[in-house]
Amino acid sequence: MATTQVEGFLGGQTLKWGKHRRIKIGKVLRNFHCRTCDTQRTFVSGDELSCLGLGDNQISIDATLQCIECRSSVEIWFLIGSNDDISGVAPEVRIERYTENLRDRADRIDGHRGPFSDLVKRAQLAYENQLGAGSIVYLRKIFELVTFEVAEIAEIEIKKNNGKNIPFAVVLEKVNEVRNIIPRRFSSNGYQLFRELSDIIHGESSEEEALQKYRPCLQLVLGVVDEVSRDNEYARAIEELGWDVKSISEIAGGSVA
Numbered sequence: 049m050a051t052t053q054v055e056g057f058l059g060g061q062t063l064k065w066g067k068h069r070r071i072k073i074g075k076v077l078r079n080f081h082c083r084t085c086d087t088q089r090t091f092v093s094g095d096e097l098s099c100l101g102l103g104d105n106q107i108s109i110d111a112t113l114q115c116i117e118c119r120s121s122v123e124i125w126f127l128i129g130s131n132d133d134i135s136g137v138a139p140e141v142r143i144e145r146y147t148e149n150l151r152d153r154a155d156r157i158d159g160h161r162g163p164f165s166d167l168v169k170r171a172q173l174a175y176e177n178q179l180g181a182g183s184i185v186y187l188r189k190i191f192e193l194v195t196f197e198v199a200e201i202a203e204i205e206i207k208k209n210n211g212k213n214i215p216f217a218v219v220l221e222k223v224n225e226v227r228n229i230i231p232r233r234f235s236s237n238g239y240q241l242f243r244e245l246s247d248i249i250h251g252e253s254s255e256e257e258a259l260q261k262y263r264p265c266l267q268l269v270l271g272v273v274d275e276v277s278r279d280n281e282y283a284r285a286i287e288e289l290g291w292d293v294k295s296i297s298e299i300a301g302g303s304v305a
């Protein structure tokens with residue numbers, strides 16, 4: 049992870065494990081979409097931040113930020129690490145973890161919108177909290193929803209005569225024969241990735257492997273969404289189903305490059 053050299057912010061004094069200190073390093077600013085203001089706003093912290101010592105090389109910083117307009121308040125948390133003494137004059141630091149608690153008051157600007165936004169958000173949150181299999185569950189859910197919708201439009205059976213579901217992998221293959229939904233750039237390994245989504249969910253990969261596979265799997269899944277919305281006929285049909293095609297493209301073209 050990239051490190052940055054910063055000016056010493058602990059005043060040259062070690063912050064012992066479990067001890068708190070208020071530090072002044074300037075205000076923390078983050079831009080969010082404020083739900084009360086219904087627009088993008090800057091959220092700003094107070095002058096002092098609360099630091100918790102975790103040893104010589106790590107500290108935790110909590111901050112609460114307010115919308116500059118309506119004063120809606122959210123919380124953020126950083127875990128900061130350093131190879132050398134973090135209380136030094138000019139430590140090399142890196143952000144090891146970052147978490148937001150935006151409650152129902154704000155949303156991330158780069159947050160995905162549209163019919164799958166909730167699932168993408170959940171996948172992303174699970175990933176950021178290092179929940180490998182958890183994040184993959186949501187990706188697979190999106191993949192399944194899209195595939196079944198296309199199956200319905202293309203009149204592909206998804207249930208056997210006895211009313212039981214046809215295995216998803218079989219439906220996917222049939223759907224992909226009629227209408228290529230697996231993006232070309234994944235055509236050689238699209239099924240492979242899908243199998244991996246399943247293996248991870250069924251506990252056949254370690255959490256670490258799952259986390260490593262999150263990004264390629266996210267790109268595959270959003271690529272599938274994009275591929276479906278590119279086709280006029282399907283786009284129209286999807287629109288009739290009540291999906292917002294523009295949102296789908298936004299999701300697919302979003303911050304996954």
Ligand SMILES: [Zn+2]
Nearest residue numbers: 082085115118
């Ligand atoms: Zn506001």
